Amino acid sequence: MNVTSIPEFPPQSSSSLLESIPLEVVSLAKRFGQIKAIDGISLELRVGECLGLLGPNGAGKSTLIRSIVGRVIPDAGSVTVFGSPANTSEARSALGWVPQELALYPRLTCRENLAAFGRYHGLSGDKLATSVAWCLDWAALQDRAGELAKNLSGGMKRRLNMAAGIIHRPRVVLMDEPTVGVDPQSRNRIFEMIEALRGEGAAIIYTTHYMEEAERLCDRVAIIDHGRIIAQGDYEELVHDAFAQRNQVLAHFAGPPGEIEAWVGKHAGRLLDGAAEFTIEDSTLIAGLLDDAARSGLKLLDVTLRRPNLESVFLHLTGRELRD
């Protein structure tokens, strides 16, 4: 993939736009029947930033994205794109959306798909041709340009799906779990595409329930659960806010489950998938913990000492695992 050849995104055309915030969401709320899909979310996307929306399935990430692109009408709150309300033509031109679904025309070729979506965004002539060529290059699909979309591999379809979302060269790109269902190799290629896009100055919102993706790609992360943002900041801030300087200890023991549970509770830990989890201020405290386990008749199988990550933060804040 020749990502270095990607031309720059169009410059912002006025000083007022330069001064504007790419995306601002204020007190957004949406209810479907009795379910609060979004419950008063506020966030801000800065110029050139990649903001991760991290949360489990059903947390409200997709509803938030769909509200931003105008596909869901919120019950309350506002969305502005470079100062323009969402659903205006200015906002639509500035926004690019990569939906979670493979929203393509299966009987059109890669090139035809890109051209169709380009026309829907008002491109034509040389501008359209240039943009299609750029997207094919960006998605490393030049040699498959004449292939029907339905005949592409899963990873290629994902890349084409992404390319169709940015065919009009938007300055704000919303990516809704773009790596769902792809193999690790394709996932890495998608990461490279996103990093190249960032390099061109696009501001990105990236939703995922994979912590590794958020850690790798995002400047800041908003952790979302039950339709609310429960924490946001950069990686270090989130971990520090949740754990300060404490470390995470994960240990597996052999023994009666009831005794293990009682012992873990005594030391203010918790059981996660059969592993006992504790947070400790000082790593030297781990020796005393393991001694007490031995005295309690528990046989240690393995132990890990690690710095907390985003998954630890999510667990800490919600009491649930990220991938529940």
Add this chain to the structure above:
Amino acid sequence: MIVPIVRTAIVSLRRDRAALALSFILPIVFFSIFAVIFGGQHDSTAKIHVILVDEDQSRASLDLARGLQREESLVVLTRPSSKNKTAAPLPEYTAATAEAAVKAGDVPVALIIPHGFGDNPISFGGDQGGAAIRLLNDSSDMIAPQMVAGLLQKAGMTSMPEVMAGEGIKRFDQYSGGLTPEQRKQMNGNLEKLRQYENRQAAGASSAQAGSFAGPIAVQSRAVVGQNKRSPMISFYAAGVGVMFLLFTASGSAGALLDEAESGTLDRVLSSRVTMTTLLAGKLAFNTLLAFTQLVVMFLWAWAVFKLDLFTHIPGFVVMGLCTAFAVAAFGMLLASICRTRAQLGALSTLLILTMSAVGGSMFPRFLMPEAMQKAGLWTINAWAIDGFTKVFWRDLPVRELWPQVCVLLAVGIVLFGLSRRIARRWEFA
């Protein structure tokens, strides 16, 4: 093992409303339609509309007219009906206006009682020299002229001509002082000829030839529409079958909306500069072109294989083709916007299209149907499209005469598209 399989299939069928509808509702609907058409619902059997022009105004012609008007299976028209009931009645039909009315398809048959009919109303054969009643008919309706011809004889005289003639001679003999032997001999000869003729009739000799003796009243039949057509019913079936399949294709093609909604493509399109109205208008334009192309192919085939006279009717064909395609495409859009899934669309479109096609005359001509069913047919796209194509290919009418069909089809298309746009709001926003 068989019972669990049956149970699983029953549960699946119960939850598949589309399949249930097709399995149970469609047969009932069709059974009802065919029962109404062919099941002998006597009170609603189609009456034949016939124009009567009495040029003779003799006692015999007036009696005959009254006899025809008494026939319950005929609706005898002597003047065009005025749309405004308070206005003065329109002038009576003449031979020329009656022929024009048959050509226009207003009625299938017209009877002209010519001057001189009353001088010799009863014909005992082709050599009697009386003025024959002229029967003008539209040959697309093969039943109406035969019915009218038969009822004409019934209305005139129901007894056998030989008996009538014999009775007449007997009376003449009685009141005139007797026939001379020479007169009696000649009369007996004529009666013998008449008897022989009747025997020939009984033996099945042809009586359908124009101008031949077909009863006591002489009738000359002439087809004023379709007399020169090589394949009389081809245009009817091309239009009838064509419209039915256009409806199926249009609903299937419009179903692409459902696929796009399901795949998320619709959401993506609507997040661009394309609005729902633009999107639906684009789909409508495509489906209209698709339907028109189908009609072109079908009529070209009819021209190539069945000798349909297509190329002398191009303007009418294009006008009717485009209007029909537009109405049909809008119908498909409405169905697609009503349905939630492809399965629903398949069931609903099959149910509606087959029903419309049966009632609207795509499967058999509407003039064969009871009057109530003929009127019901006017609620279908099929009927208006077939009527329009019939005007073009059968009656050779100019394009301006298509205005009722054009207006109705365009209005139907606009209304259906408006409805589909309104219903499609559910896709616009969540």
